[in-house]
Amino acid sequence: xxxxxxxxxxxxxxxxxxILVVSVIPSDELPSLSIWEPDKVMHFLVYGILTFLTAQTxxxxxxxxxxxxxxxxxxxxxxxYGISIELIxxxxxxxxxxxxxxxxxxLGCLLGAGLVLLISVSKKRxxx
Numbered sequence: 406x407x408x409x410x411x412x413x414x415x416x417x418x419x420x421x422x423x424i425l426v427v428s429v430i431p432s433d434e435l436p437s438l439s440i441w442e443p444d445k446v447m448h449f450l451v452y453g454i455l456t457f458l459t460a461q462t463x464x465x466x467x468x469x470x471x472x473x474x475x476x477x478x479x480x481x482x483x484x485x486y487g488i489s490i491e492l493i494x495x496x497x498x499x500x501x502x503x504x505x506x507x508x509x510x511x512l513g514c515l516l517g518a519g520l521v522l523l524i525s526v527s528k529k530r531x532x533x
Contacts, residue, residue: 410465417458421486424451428490431499448487448509449516456483456517464521472525476518483514 460479463470470478487510495502 407465410462413458413461413465417455417462420455420458424455424486425490428494429497429500431497445505445509448506449513452483452487452510452513453516453520454513455486456480456514457520458517459483460518460521464525472522476521479521480514480518483517484511487511487514 456479459482460476463475463479464472466475484507488507491502491504491507494500
């Protein structure tokens, strides 16, 4: 794996851990910053970033995945991760399961994948 691939891998893992930690903290202990108020927008953006980082990692495993496979696998992995966290929250007394969070996460995953695709297309056009 290339150096940039290793960086994206580390960033993906760290970002996923940040999501997990913030997702299991009792909701009354989360900071009350204005940026946290629009909950679904945050889910959308956070999972968009996660999918972007994950896809970038997978793309750099060129021996294994093509661009298309990397993007689809990143979307699938990140959506499953979001569902898993919601199921964990369901078991926690201070958090709750929310199907709309899963929807926002999933739409964010599509955003992240779309950004990867746009960057890839842009790089190919510049290379011509």
